Each structure stands twice: as structure tokens, then as C-alpha cells.
Amino acid sequence: MGAINQDIDYHKKALSSLKDPSLLIHDAFIGGQWVATDKKFDVYEPSTGMVLGQVADCDLPDFQKAIQSAYDAQIKFFASTTGTSRGALLRKWHDLIIANSDDIGTILCLENGKTLAEAKGEVIYAASFISWFAEEATRSYGVTIPSSVPHTTLMTIREPVGVCGIITPWNFPAAMITRKIGPALAAGCSVVIKPPSETPYTCLALTKLAVQAGLPAATIQVCPTKNRQAATEIATNPLVKKISFTGSTAVGKMLANLATGTLKKVSLELGGNAPFIVFDDADIDLAVEGAMFCKFRCSGQTCVCANRIYVQRGAAKAFVAKLVQRVSALKMGAGLNSDTTQGPLVNKSAVDKVREHVSDAVAKGAKIEVGGKAPDSPGFFFEPTVLSGATPDMIVSNDETFGPLAPVFEFDTEEDAIRLANNTEFGLAGYFYSRDVSRVMRVAQRMQVGMVGVNTGKISAAEAPFGGVKESGYGKEGSLYGLAEYQNIKSITIGNLDAGSQ
Ligand SMILES: NC(=O)c1ccc[n+]([C@@H]2O[C@H](COP(=O)([O-])OP(=O)(O)OC[C@H]3O[C@@H](n4cnc5c(N)ncnc54)[C@H](O)[C@@H]3O)[C@@H](O)[C@H]2O)c1
Numbered sequence: 001m002g003a004i005n006q007d008i009d010y011h012k013k014a015l016s017s018l019k020d021p022s023l024l025i026h027d028a029f030i031g032g033q034w035v036a037t038d039k040k041f042d043v044y045e046p047s048t049g050m051v052l053g054q055v056a057d058c059d060l061p062d063f064q065k066a067i068q069s070a071y072d073a074q075i076k077f078f079a080s081t082t083g084t085s086r087g088a089l090l091r092k093w094h095d096l097i098i099a100n101s102d103d104i105g106t107i108l109c110l111e112n113g114k115t116l117a118e119a120k121g122e123v124i125y126a127a128s129f130i131s132w133f134a135e136e137a138t139r140s141y142g143v144t145i146p147s148s149v150p151h152t153t154l155m156t157i158r159e160p161v162g163v164c165g166i167i168t169p170w171n172f173p174a175a176m177i178t179r180k181i182g183p184a185l186a187a188g189c190s191v192v193i194k195p196p197s198e199t200p201y202t203c204l205a206l207t208k209l210a211v212q213a214g215l216p217a218a219t220i221q222v223c224p225t226k227n228r229q230a231a232t233e234i235a236t237n238p239l240v241k242k243i244s245f246t247g248s249t250a251v252g253k254m255l256a257n258l259a260t261g262t263l264k265k266v267s268l269e270l271g272g273n274a275p276f277i278v279f280d281d282a283d284i285d286l287a288v289e290g291a292m293f294c295k296f297r298c299s300g301q302t303c304v305c306a307n308r309i310y311v312q313r314g315a316a317k318a319f320v321a322k323l324v325q326r327v328s329a330l331k332m333g334a335g336l337n338s339d340t341t342q343g344p345l346v347n348k349s350a351v352d353k354v355r356e357h358v359s360d361a362v363a364k365g366a367k368i369e370v371g372g373k374a375p376d377s378p379g380f381f382f383e384p385t386v387l388s389g390a391t392p393d394m395i396v397s398n399d400e401t402f403g404p405l406a407p408v409f410e411f412d413t414e415e416d417a418i419r420l421a422n423n424t425e426f427g428l429a430g431y432f433y434s435r436d437v438s439r440v441m442r443v444a445q446r447m448q449v450g451m452v453g454v455n456t457g458k459i460s461a462a463e464a465p466f467g468g469v470k471e472s473g474y475g476k477e478g479s480l481y482g483l484a485e486y487q488n489i490k491s492i493t494i495g496n497l498d499a500g501s502q
């Protein structure tokens with residue numbers, strides 16, 4: 001296969017088409033100011049491997065300044081706003097994101113590689129967390145509790161935790177950030193964000209719009225960096241009261257360990273290894289549709305992507321044939337090209353990981369039904385791939401591929417399927433397809449995951465509680481539970497109410 005995108009000026013042409021070029025920002029945002037550090041790091045466009053731009057590379061003193069400034073700002077922010085006024089600011093920010101979604105989509109597409117349609121879809125999805133939490137800001141209820149002590153009233157109020165440290169990955173450069181800072185700001189917290197070094201531009205553009213919407217500038221601090229040691233200040237600085245991390249399980253564990261030093265509140269959205277089960281009684285076309293979405297979305301680079309596809313023996317042949325037909329029709333290419341349905345992966349090591357999973361599986365007996373290699377091309381592409389004959393001894397059974405590889409395993413009984421699905425230390429998402437209502441309830445209850453998709457591959461939405469169990473982390477994002485992650489409950493006991501009565 002020839003080169004997929006040889007246009008080395010691809011990103012320059014795309015950037016020159018931005019309606020508002022000022023949304024492409026290369027600086028950090030510290031203390032309410034855009035800051036150009038001396039050191040910079042390169043950000044790459046994944047379909048060509050060319051440098052997209054150079055971004056401020058923050059060091060420890062930058063993080064310390066950002067945290068102090070966020071601390072000072074948070075106290076004023078909470079004292080001078082109500083849930084209603086914070087909600088109004090968030091709604092303005094939401095509207096600005098939507099108004100600028102073409103530009104933000106283009107920037108996101110350029111730095112991440114996903115198709116423009118997916119990138120714009122992500123911007124809308126990201127904005128939905130802001131509008132969701134704009135509403136939640138006004139519904140932050142305390143309770144009154146009947147006291148066991150006479151003449152006493154017991155009540156609770158919810159208070160912001162304070163400064164929140166936010167660390168997110170590159171696969172959803174907009175949504176992973178808004179899913180955290182939406183509730184943080186709604187609660188009255190301030191945030192210090194270390195955006196992913198592969199995709200910092202989307203976060204910087206969103207920040208500009210937040211300030212334009214009227215959010216007090218110092219409530220959002222953004223410190224891009226390649227210096228991981230400096231970034232760990234977020235997990236150790238005593239002024240930071242909460243860290244919310246999305247990323248790999250290894251880094252999540254390391255940050256959680258660091259955070260115990262000052263007993264911060266911690267939320268962890270970590271790696272997955274989602275099982276996708278197709279029972280004999282399933283609607284096979286629906287199952288193929290779901291597999292296409294949840295396996296090949298973002299070229300297989302989502303934490304909730306199906307990683308292991310288990311098909312009951314009687315349905316396996318038909319399922320694989322239909323899946324192969326659909327996968328063969330995918331078109332790899334640069335994200336901004338209108339006929340592209342599969343963008344590149346984020347970088348070379350992502351391509352190497354898919355290659356390793358394929359060659360290990362083939363060496364252990366799997367058959368490549370379609371795809372199977374990286375094209376001879378600049379950029380970071382790997383062909384969308386289907387393997388049949390996958391078995392539990394293969395790496396792909398135990399390790400999240402994070403790429404466009406669909407390994408199909410066969411199983412015999414429902415019991416087998418559940419055992420295989422749960423045989424992992426991860427527990428983020430799981431999917432299954434069945435038309436038997438008793439089986440639907442049985443299997444949904446027995447899957448050891450935080451989120452289950454039944455007869456659908458789409459489980460993500462602002463209103464849906466998002467998060468895993470086991471080594472996929474803890475805490476829930478979005479939904480009616482998301483705000484509480486950024487709040488402390490304070491109880492107030494008012495005693496001796498009879499004192500002074502006549
Ligand atoms: N559960 C979820 O909601 C969810 C969502 C998206 C991605 N993920 C997971 O994220 C992983 C892919 O992302 P990744 O490879 O970028 O993860 P990663 O853990 O390497 O990086 C995530 C973030 O942490 C930063 N980071 C890495 N090492 C650090 C260190 N030592 N100190 C401070 N910061 C550090 C990175 O720069 C990035 O911003 C996958 O495992 C995927 O499943 C989970």
C-alpha cells in the first residue's frame with residue numbers, strides 16, 4: 001500500500017482555514033496570563049508525523065505558581081458566586097464551544113488524528129458535560145437529618161474541595177477535560193490542568209473560550225509539559241485537595257500513591273480490556289454494528305473499546321463474515337479528508353503495540369481475516385484488522401491493544417462467556433448482545449465492570465455514570481454522581497435550640 005498522506009503541508013493548509021486563528025495557542029495559562037516559557041516541546045500531526053507546533057513546556061516553578069494562583073482564586077470564586085451564577089457562566093462557555101466547534105474540531109483532528117466527523121462529535125460531547133454540570137450546579141442539595149438529641153437540628157451542606165489537579169490523556173483531548181472541569185467549576189473549585197503532551201492545543205483553545213465566557217481567569221490554570229516529574233507536583237502539593245486522573249492504570253496507581261502523602265481526594269479513570277459478547281440468540285447485524293462503533297471509534301483508541309470479542313460458536317462464522325465485510329470498507333486516511341473513516345494512531349509506539357499484538361496472536365494460531373499490517377507510509381497508520389481463532393494465551397486477551405484490532409474468540413456456553421469476560425484485572429466497560437430478556441439481566445449483573453452495554457456499543461453520555469471497577473479505577477464522572485466527586489459534605493449540628501426560650 002502506498003503512502004496515505006504525503007502532503008507535508010497538510011496541517012499548514014488546515015490551520016490557515018481556521019475561522020479564528022487566535023484559538024491556536026502555544027502558551028501555558030498561569031495566574032490568568034498566557035505564558036510563553038523558554039522551553040517548548042513539539043506536538044505532532046499523526047497522519048504525516050510532521051511537527052504541528054511547539055508548546056510551552058512548564059517546569060516545577062510554573063506548576064507551583066499555577067497551584068498557588070488557583071488556590072487564591074478558588075477562595076474568591078466560591079465566596080462571590082452561587083450555584084446559579086456558576087451555572088450561567090458554564091452555559092456561556094458551552095455556547096462558545098458550540099459556536100467555535102468547527103475550529104476546535106479542526107485543531108483536535110490535527111493533533112489527535114481522529115476523523116473530522118469524530119473530532120466535531122467529540123467537541124459536542126465535550127460541551128455536553130459543561131451544560132450538564134451548569135444544571136447540576138444549581139442542584140447541590142444538603143439534607144436535614146432528624147437528630148437523636150433533643151432541641152437539636154442536624155444538617156449538611158456541600159462545599160467545593162478546593163484546588164483540583166486534572167491530568168488527562170490524548171485520546172479525547174476535549175471531553176476528558178470537560179468531564180472533569182465542568183463539575184469542578186460547577187462545585188466552586190478551581191483547576192490546574194496538565195493536558196496531554198500529544199494534544200495540548202484543544203485544551204488551550206477551550207481555556208481561552210472559558211475566560212471569554214467570563215469564568216474568573218485564575219480558576220483555570222493550564223500547564224502543558226513533557227516534564228513528568230514537574231507534573232507530579234499536582235499529586236504532592238498540599239494546596240491541591242483533589243486529583244482527577246484519566247489514563248493508564250500504571251500512572252494512575254503511581255499518582256494515587258503520591259496523593260496519599262497529603263490525603264487528597266482521588267478519582268481514577270484507568271485502562272480497560274472490554275469484553276464484547278455475542279450470544280447465539282443475538283441480532284447479528286446489530287452486534288456487528290455495535291462492534292464497528294465501539295471497536296473502531298477513534299481507530300480503536302478509547303478506554304471503552306471492545307478489546308476481546310467473544311462469539312458463541314453457532315454464530316461465529318456469520319459474525320466474522322459480516323464484520324470483515326464492514327471492516328474492509330473502512331478507509332484509512334488523514335482525519336480532515338472527507339472520505340476518511342479511520343484516522344492514524346497517535347504515535348509510533350501505538351502502531352508498534354498493535355503490530356506486536358497481531359504477530360503474537362498469529363504466532364499462536366490466529367488467522368488474519370482482514371488487515372494485519374502497518375502500511376508503508378509516513379504517519380502512524382495501522383490497517384483495521386480482524387483476527388479469528390483468538391485464544392486466551394494471546395497478549396490481546398490480557399492487554400488493552402488501544403488500536404484497530406478486533407480479535408474474535410469463540411465460546412460454547414453462557415457460563416464460559418462470563419468466566420472469560422471477567423478473567424482480567426480490568427473492569428471498565430463490557431458489552432453483550434442477546435434477545436433473551438432473562439439472559440440480559442443475568443449477564444448484566446454478573447459482568448465485573450462499571451458500565452455495561454446491552455445490544456448497543458454506545459454507552460457514553462453526559463447523563464451516564466462513567467467509571468470502572470477493579471483496576472480500571474474508582475469514582476464516577478458525568479451523571480448525577482459527578483458533582484459530588486468535587487465536593488466535601490459538611491455536617492452542621494445546631495444544639496440547645498431551647499436555650500433562652502420562655
Ligand atoms: N477510564 C477512562 O475514562 C479512560 C479514558 C481515556 C483513556 N483511558 C486510558 O488511558 C490510557 C491511554 O492514555 P495514555 O497512554 O496517554 O495514558 P498515560 O497514563 O500514559 O497518560 C495519561 C496522562 O498522564 C500523564 N502522565 C504520564 N506519566 C505521568 C507521570 N509520571 N506523572 C504525571 N503525569 C503523567 C500523561 O502525560 C497524560 O497527560 C489507556 O489505558 C486508556 O484506557 C481511560
Ligand SMILES: O=CCCC(=O)O
Nearest residue numbers: 171172302303304460
Ligand atoms: O476513552 C475513554 C472515554 C471515551 C468516552 O467517554 O466514551
